[in-house]
Amino acid sequence: MTVKVNESCIGCGACESICDAVFSVDGIAQVEESAVADNMDCVKEAADACPVSAIEIE
Numbered sequence: 001m002t003v004k005v006n007e008s009c010i011g012c013g014a015c016e017s018i019c020d021a022v023f024s025v026d027g028i029a030q031v032e033e034s035a036v037a038d039n040m041d042c043v044k045e046a047a048d049a050c051p052v053s054a055i056e057i058e
């Protein structure tokens, strides 16, 4: 499973609030790839909550 944040990100911080093990927002959201596997539930929750659908799960 790969998680990416695309260029639509507006840096709102919602993903970090929901899943701070994976997402950190510094201008735009950064993904901590090594934490994805253990946090898929909140990654999906963050992707659903992102206002611009910038979180891509592949």
Ligand code: SF4
Binding pocket: 005, 008, 009, 010, 011, 012, 013, 014, 015, 016, 023, 025, 028, 029, 046, 049, 050, 051, 052, 053, 054, 055
């Ligand atoms: S929730 Fe979406 S728009 Fe907001 S910081 Fe995260 S990836 Fe960017």
